[in-house]
Amino acid sequence: MSPTVPQARQTLQREWGAVLELLAALEPGQWRTPTRCSDWDVAQLTRHAVWGVSMEADAVRRLRLAQEGRADGRQLAEHATSQETRGALGGTAAELLDELAALGEADPARPLPMPYGDVPLGVALDVFVMEAGIHGDDFRDATGQQHALADDVVASTTAFLTAFLPVLAAGSPAVPPDGTSFALVADSLRISGRWSGGALLIDDVPDPAVTVTGDDTSVLLYALGRLTPEHQGLRLDGDRDLARRFKSFVPGP
Structure with missing residues (x-):
């Protein structure tokens, strides 16, 4: 069973919060550490996460306000500093959490306007949690940390x-x-x-x-x-x- 909106919000707050703590502890050179995501270092993976999380926030906003159009994300410039990159991820994660809080309990069958087509809200929440948990593990792996996926991320x-x-x-x-x-x-x-x-x-x-x-x-x-x-x-x-x-x-x- 997919998580409810409040359950997903709690998981996302935990998972992205852990990523932000990890990024805050990096030395400048560690931002160029390769990750197991093909051709991406830590900085590039973080910029990808900024796009993905901001897209998710936009999708929830469009559903909540009945806005037309497909969700889109924020593209962060390649020359952004590590501080700017981490700040952008923190800002977009907070935006997603705010949108989910504003949405509250909602019918999991309601269509979310993702870039690739409409997806039931319940399915989309599974995608959001998967992305946060797996990319969190990508960051941990790049910095030499090992950690079992949480039960809600596994589900x-x-x-x-x-x-x-x-x-x-x-x-x-x-x-x-x-x-x-x-x-x-x-x-x-x-x-x-x-x-x-x-x-x-x-x-x-x-x-x-x-x-x-x-x-x-x-x-x-x-x-x-x-x-x-x-x-x-x-x-x-x-x-x-x-x-x-x-x-x-x-x-x-």
């Missing part, structure tokens, strides 16, 4: 993957043969799917070609391309080559 990330893995697969030029199947299994989640007619279907697959098993954090980070299948927190049963090629079939986010 929303699982919901996100269940809903959006077929969408991500549809955007890939690489399509495995029909019948190719997988399962992602952890303490509190199981996601399985198979390809049929060139499309990925999330389905109960009793005998998948490969099963990737581990703790919640490791399995979700693998599914999101943050960990390789050889990571010590994962166990593979079945087609190891398919496990290695999984993100070529289901790219992003």
